[in-house]
Amino acid sequence: MIQSMLAPVAEMGRAGMFLMRMLGGVRLEWRLLQSTMQQLFLIGARSLVIIMICGFFVGMVLALQSINALQQFGASDQVSLLVGKSLFRELGPVLTALLFAGRAGTSIAAEIGLMKATSQIDAMELMAIDPVRRIALPRFLAGLLAVPLLTAMFNALAIMGAVIYSVGVAGLDVGVFWTKLQTGVFFHKDFLGGVYKSIVFGGIVSLVAVWYGFSARPTGAGVGTATTNTVVVSSVLVLIFDFIMTSFLT
Amino acid sequence: MRANYKVEFASGVFLLLGLAALLWLSTQATDYGNRLGEETYQISARFTNVADLKARAPVKIGGVAVGVVEGIDLDPVTFEAIVRMRVDQRFAEIPFDTSASILTSGVLGDRYVGLEPGGSFEYLAEGDELVLTQSAVVLEQLISKYLFNAGDDEGTEQ
Numbered sequence A: 001m002i003q004s005m006l007a008p009v010a011e012m013g014r015a016g017m018f019l020m021r022m023l024g025g026v027r028l029e030w031r032l033l034q035s036t037m038q039q040l041f042l043i044g045a046r047s048l049v050i051i052m053i054c055g056f057f058v059g060m061v062l063a064l065q066s067i068n069a070l071q072q073f074g075a076s077d078q079v080s081l082l083v084g085k086s087l088f089r090e091l092g093p094v095l096t097a098l099l100f101a102g103r104a105g106t107s108i109a110a111e112i113g114l115m116k117a118t119s120q121i122d123a124m125e126l127m128a129i130d131p132v133r134r135i136a137l138p139r140f141l142a143g144l145l146a147v148p149l150l151t152a153m154f155n156a157l158a159i160m161g162a163v164i165y166s167v168g169v170a171g172l173d174v175g176v177f178w179t180k181l182q183t184g185v186f187f188h189k190d191f192l193g194g195v196y197k198s199i200v201f202g203g204i205v206s207l208v209a210v211w212y213g214f215s216a217r218p219t220g221a222g223v224g225t226a227t228t229n230t231v232v233v234s235s236v237l238v239l240i241f242d243f244i245m246t247s248f249l250t
Numbered sequence B: 001m002r003a004n005y006k007v008e009f010a011s012g013v014f015l016l017l018g019l020a021a022l023l024w025l026s027t028q029a030t031d032y033g034n035r036l037g038e039e040t041y042q043i044s045a046r047f048t049n050v051a052d053l054k055a056r057a058p059v060k061i062g063g064v065a066v067g068v069v070e071g072i073d074l075d076p077v078t079f080e081a082i083v084r085m086r087v088d089q090r091f092a093e094i095p096f097d098t099s100a101s102i103l104t105s106g107v108l109g110d111r112y113v114g115l116e117p118g119g120s121f122e123y124l125a126e127g128d129e130l131v132l133t134q135s136a137v138v139l140e141q142l143i144s145k146y147l148f149n150a151g152d153d154e155g156t157e158q
Helices: A002-024 A030-071 A076-117 A120-126 A131-169 A174-184 A187-214 A220-249 B002-028 B139-157
Strands: B040-047 B058-061 B064-074 B081-088 B099-104 B111-116 B128-130 B132-134
Touching (some): A030 B002, A076 A120, A076 A131, A076 A187, A120 A131, A131 A174, A131 A187, A131 B002, A174 B002, B040 B099, B040 B132
Parallel strands (some): B058 B111, B099 B132
Antiparallel strands (some): B040 B081
16 A cells, blocks of 8 residues: 555656766767757657647637637737736647647657567667667657657747737727737746746656656566556656646746 | 659748748737847836836837837835936937836836836937936826715715
8 A cells, every 4th residue: 555655756766866867967968959950850840730730729819719808808909918818828848749749749659669669679788879868868868858849849830820810800999919019928927937847848748758768577468558657657747747847937 | 763853842842931920920919020239228207106027128209119128126225216218229319307107008007117208319228317307107196086086075075
């Protein structure tokens, strides 16, 4: 009973030690940079299309809902303020992290899990190559870098979606839209806060993905479990850390 | 090697796109672009009532923002509100007899400080205080005054 309650704590400890082992392997060398760039393409650039489509529609629906609600007070001019603040502070970082967990986190966990199931990791260790440094670290670093950039693109597309809806469909003034944004959305409080969040979320999602890949049971079912756990655990952690970070940042 | 180059190129493009999005958002969609220049000077003004004027509210001349409200304090002796403002050094030649009033953009909009330049050839400098000020018009007080007066009139007619 107590054993099963303490198991998650031990798991967290192992994951923390894994993170330390990974960060201990950071060296300024050409090969690490090269493999990180390669992973950045595989997990970052390949996630771009889905992030942009989702961002665009999130922006449109935000504008639609906000205009509907604000019209009751005759304040539909404020729509860009509402859209901008909620995007930069909350929706951009969180939704991007959740999408990234589904799109890239799963593929990382499945790939590493399959490497383990086919004994590629063991073979590396036999050849005295550190698999944590060679496999896990570039993926972790790429995830850390990719999520803030993807968040920025998500936000950019969402703002565009909001402009298109509120100007093109709802008939608001373009100038008012941008002016409200440029006077009401604060660079330090709103924008940078979101950037810090997205960096932390990137670290969380890629650490969880890499960790579940490495701790997967080397069977087909084990790979499946690792993929599922990655999505579940990283989504929960992202939302928990979102609350913690928001309470510190505001 | 050839395929590898393509991958690296694509991730480079991704990096650039991401940074461009960050830059575009921060300059176009936040207040980063219209912050003050590095060179500013501080002036202050006393008001009997600032209503809901807040720090970071704009200071405007002729409707154009020239500075921001830095802070609002209360004089412990005279109980006047002291509004400290930071004005961009580009507008260094604001006459000494400029008057300041607290205005509202629109009927229910945000408060800002409006400066009405005077005709003096002496200019405001760091730490100067504006003498001519006009306090905020508080809508509730206006309404209550109006109602009170209306009631009074009826009373005298009867």
